Amino acid sequence: MxxxxxxxxxxxxxxxxxxxxxxxxxxxxxxxxxxxxxSAPGAGAVLLDGLGNVLLIWRHRFITDTWGYEIPMGAVEEGETPIEAAAREAEEETGWRPGPLRPLLYTQPSAGISDSEHHVFVAEGAEHVGEPVDGWESERVEWVPMERVPELVRERRVVGGSTMNALLYVYATG
Structure with a gap:
């Protein structure tokens, strides 16, 4: 109805x-x-290294007082496309510039209460360009084996909806 x-x-x-x-x-x-x-739309990126690893940030979320792995993600700024925002956020939060991005998935993480929409892209490869611009975003940035994704979800080390959707999608589809 x-x-x-x-x-x-x-x-x-x-x-x-x-x-x-x-x-x-x-x-x-x-x-x-x-x-x-x-709220404004968000955009994020799954960066793969071609060796079976994904680039993730390890961060604390004060609202839930939890630690977890996340893909780099943030708001799409005025005048920016979602793919441009995903590339910018990846570089700012990790210090790695993604290779060519392609659409991975679109999600509405809390459709029962919010119109928030997340555009997630994937890149095969990334170039290290320096330290994260937004160093306060995470405690560390690391390449994590994709084969660990189900374990990380099970152990509640990946709990964010958009990150979980993206990682499980990549894991399931290879």
């Missing part, structure tokens, strides 16, 4: 988030207020 949106009102807005309340009809005249978050 398709929900009907009668109105949306902002509750809080800044440059990163637009939190709203929507008056929605969910069928048979039943209406409710539903909170939602609108």
């Amino acid at each position: 398709r929900w009907t949106v009668h109105s949306e009102k902002p509750l809080y807005t800044d440059r990163w988030l637009d939190i709203r309340v929507a008056d929605v009809e969910v069928g048979e005249g039943r209406r409710l207020e539903h909170r939602l978050i609108r």
